[in-house]
Amino acid sequence: xxxxxxxxxxxxxxxxxxxxxxxxxxxxxxxxxxxxxxxxxxxxxxxxxxxxxxxxxxxxxxxxxxxxxxxxxxxxxxxxxxxxxxxxxxxxxxxxxxxxxxxxxxxxxxxxxxxxxxxxxxxxxxxxxxxxxxxxxxxxxxxxxxxxxxxxxxxxxxxxxxxxxxxxxxxxxxxx
Numbered sequence: 797x798x799x800x801x802x803x804x805x806x807x808x809x810x811x812x813x814x815x816x817x818x819x820x821x822x823x824x825x826x827x828x829x830x831x832x833x834x835x836x837x838x839x840x841x842x843x844x845x846x847x848x849x850x851x852x853x854x855x856x857x858x859x860x861x862x863x864x865x866x867x868x869x870x871x872x873x874x875x876x877x878x879x880x881x882x883x884x885x886x887x888x889x890x891x892x893x894x895x896x897x898x899x900x901x902x903x904x905x906x907x908x909x910x911x912x913x914x915x916x917x918x919x920x921x922x923x924x925x926x927x928x929x930x931x932x933x934x935x936x937x938x939x940x941x942x943x944x945x946x947x948x949x950x951x952x953x954x955x956x957x958x959x960x961x962x963x964x965x966x967x968x969x970x971x972x
Contacts, residue, residue, distance in 0.1 A: 834908035841916040842907035855899040
């Protein structure tokens with residue numbers, strides 16, 4: 797179900813992973829931790845981890861996606877504006893491309909608010925090992941497969957429940 801939702805919207809699964817990761821980290825944070833600023837050293841190490849894991853590359857397409865979404869909203873006003881809207885959108889994608897760095901900075905602060913500087917150093921050291929590099933390479937694939945599996949599982953469960961509901965409703969004299 798989740799995979800289908802994002803396929804319809806033409807968002808790659810790795811963006812879903814980034815959204816889920818970011819949303820879960822932010823929502824799990826206590827309000828006091830959100831208000832406190834982590835030490836600068838911890839933020840720098842967290843930023844290294846984010847860049848090493850390639851999370852920063854996941855944020856780059858978001859700017860273009862936002863520009864396209866806004867363009868599509870204006871396109872509904874008058875589709876005859878398509879040529880001009882496409883030109884403006886292309887310009888704005890270039891102009892706003894660097895804004896993805898705001899997400900990297902925010903993510904680094906979030907990571908740094910969940911781990912001590914010492915823990916972040918250990919995490920960074922792990923990701924620099926052969927196993928850590930393998931985790932970086934294979935984890936997105938495993939996550940994609942897990943999301944696809946969860947979608948299939950949800951579809952199968954939905955069908956199973958619908959079949960069971962039909963049987964139970966038939967017992968009550970209703971044909972669904």
